[in-house]
Amino acid sequence: MEKKVNITNPRYQQIAMDIASKIAKKHYIVGEKIYARSAMASQYGVSSETARRAIGILADLDIVETTKGSGVMIKSYEKALEFVHQYNDIQTVYDLKKEITESINRQTKELDYFNHCLSKFIEKTDKFRYINPFTPFEIEIIKECPHLNKTISEVNFWHNTAATIIAIKRDNTLIMSPGPYALFLERDIVYFVGDDNCLERVQNFIHPINQNI
Secondary structure, eight states: OOOOOOOOOHHHHHHHHHHHHHHHSSSOOOBOOOHHHHHHHHHHHHHHHHHHHHHHHHHEEEEEEETTTTTEOOHHHHHHHHHHHHHHHHHHHHHHHHHHHHHHHHHHHHHHHHHHHHHHHHHHHHHHHOOOOOOOOOEOOOOTTTTOOOHHHHHHHHHHHHEEEEEEETTTEEEEEEOOBBBBBTEEEEEEOOSHHHHHHHHHHHHHHHHHG
């Protein structure tokens, strides 16, 4: 399993951001001297080199001014505010990217699960068809049927459709294995079996008028 990687900014950038935020909130005022490098390292629990890098970022942005032996002096409130806004915008973009990536990962997992379920469904459906290959189709005989009041044998039903009639429901009676001399009467429900395309052939044979609709 892939381990989740936590991404964070370097510690010196975090310290620079913290100081800039305090300046932007006017906890420090322009012209005020704050930290020496050693004091900053002690306060944030980092090495002197990490403190030096944090001060270097702020100095490069003209937020503070450093004088050797005199510590750090606040130089610009506006620059500090600008840095805070830029930093927050970058973090917002990163957070959005992270959320989008996580959303894509979730959707990928859901799609994989859907495909798994679909495969299982198809597999079970195929097994059902194999076990029950004679699940019947049905069609109603309407008064427009050209074969109305004719027998199964007269219309050469099997030869024209390659389907086999197994039952006819007439009113409240189900006639099983009706045989070649059974009539097609109006409102009969005819049950038949055959290959996957036989339903279309039977519909075209029993209701040819529908082809012109």
